[in-house]
Amino acid sequence: MQKSKLAPQRAGAPRRKASPSPAAGPAVPRIRGVKAADMAQIATLDATVTGLHKAAYWQRVYRRYGVGSQGQRHFLVAEMDGRVCGFVIGEVRDWEFGAPPCGWLFAIDVMPSARQMGVGALLLAALAQRFRRVGVNTLRTIVASSNAMIQSFFRSQGMRAGHLLPLEMNLEAEQGGLRSEGHGA
Amino acid sequence: MKLQKSTLLALYSVLEFACRPEEHVSAAEIAEKYGESAHHLAKVLSELVRAGIVESVRGVGGGYRFVGNARRLTLLNVVVLFEDPAQELPAPPEEAGAAHEVLAGLLAEIDQMVTATLGSVTIATMVKAIEQGRARTLPGV
Numbered sequence: 001m002q003k004s005k006l007a008p009q010r011a012g013a014p015r016r017k018a019s020p021s022p023a024a025g026p027a028v029p030r031i032r033g034v035k036a037a038d039m040a041q042i043a044t045l046d047a048t049v050t051g052l053h054k055a056a057y058w059q060r061v062y063r064r065y066g067v068g069s070q071g072q073r074h075f076l077v078a079e080m081d082g083r084v085c086g087f088v089i090g091e092v093r094d095w096e097f098g099a100p101p102c103g104w105l106f107a108i109d110v111m112p113s114a115r116q117m118g119v120g121a122l123l124l125a126a127l128a129q130r131f132r133r134v135g136v137n138t139l140r141t142i143v144a145s146s147n148a149m150i151q152s153f154f155r156s157q158g159m160r161a162g163h164l165l166p167l168e169m170n171l172e173a174e175q176g177g178l179r180s181e182g183h184g185a
Numbered sequence: 186m187k188l189q190k191s192t193l194l195a196l197y198s199v200l201e202f203a204c205r206p207e208e209h210v211s212a213a214e215i216a217e218k219y220g221e222s223a224h225h226l227a228k229v230l231s232e233l234v235r236a237g238i239v240e241s242v243r244g245v246g247g248g249y250r251f252v253g254n255a256r257r258l259t260l261l262n263v264v265v266l267f268e269d270p271a272q273e274l275p276a277p278p279e280e281a282g283a284a285h286e287v288l289a290g291l292l293a294e295i296d297q298m299v300t301a302t303l304g305s306v307t308i309a310t311m312v313k314a315i316e317q318g319r320a321r322t323l324p325g326v
Contacts, residue, residue: 145297145298145301146301148259148301148304148305151304152259152306152307154305155305155307155310156307156313
């Protein structure tokens with residue numbers, strides 16, 4: 001799974017209409033909980049973006065975040081013209097890294113053909129709303145430092161650097177170099 | 186990180202222009218607001234004009250106007266016109282060896298975070314934040 005590549009809209013460029021019907025105006029995506037019948041479209045959306053087909057993985061995600069949500073886990077989709085055009089997945093995590101319960105967003109994606117229409121913003125707002133309902137007032141996520149586009153999207157939605165700092169190490173390079181007398185651990 | 190004076194002035198100028206896209210803002214107004222000499226500001230603005238971020242309109246009612254793409258242009262795009270945000274360590278004494286290598290690696294980590302942050306914030310995002318800040322400071326809002 002890959003975080004969404006939601007390109008900011010070009011200044012001055014007209015917003016693309018999602019519906020061909022001039023009477024109805026641009027279609028507004030409907031945000032709702034995921035259904036089992038959506039999973040094939042979600043797997044296809046993910047494969048379109050990442051180039052990897054992971055059907056079994058998506059079934060596991062559905063079992064964990066779709067049917068087994070219990071109010072703490074959320075798997076939402078954006079539906080437009082009867083098709084799934086985006087999704088967001090997140091959950092409330094309690095006391096992770098010593099932090100009070102907070103909402104974690106771990107995946108958001110929008111079909112390339114539906115980008116620049118505000119679908120990502122709607123999905124993010126819907127997830128945030130669900131977190132607020134259970135008393136959570138912080139939303140977190142993690143992004144690749146090299147992925148400027150998704151960072152720009154989150155920044156445009158008001159997210160900024162938090163107080164947690166991700167660290168990592170190459171276990172192969174450090175093999176045999178780890179010391180048991182580490183600082184404070 | 187500490188940005189050079191010219192870089193900061195460029196960022197302030199771009200934001201001033203981008204917040205008022207329909208107006209021609211005079212250089213004198215920017216110079217006075219940020220306490221800079223008109224001469225220094227003129228150099229900064231000419232660089233922004235050359236980069237296609239602002240345009241200058243001469244004559245009565247003239248001034249500068251933002252013509253960049255606010256949703257594409259990032260703070261990093263402006264910063265790199267004036268300086269390289271990555272720090273270059275001066276050549277170390279020969280004895281420094283591994284210490285230099287480790288220190289350079291650490292500074293590169295910091296540079297990566299700075300560059301990623303500046304490169305992820307668009308002018309549109311900055312303008313939105315500024316407008317929200319203004320709304321919060323208005324009485325009764």
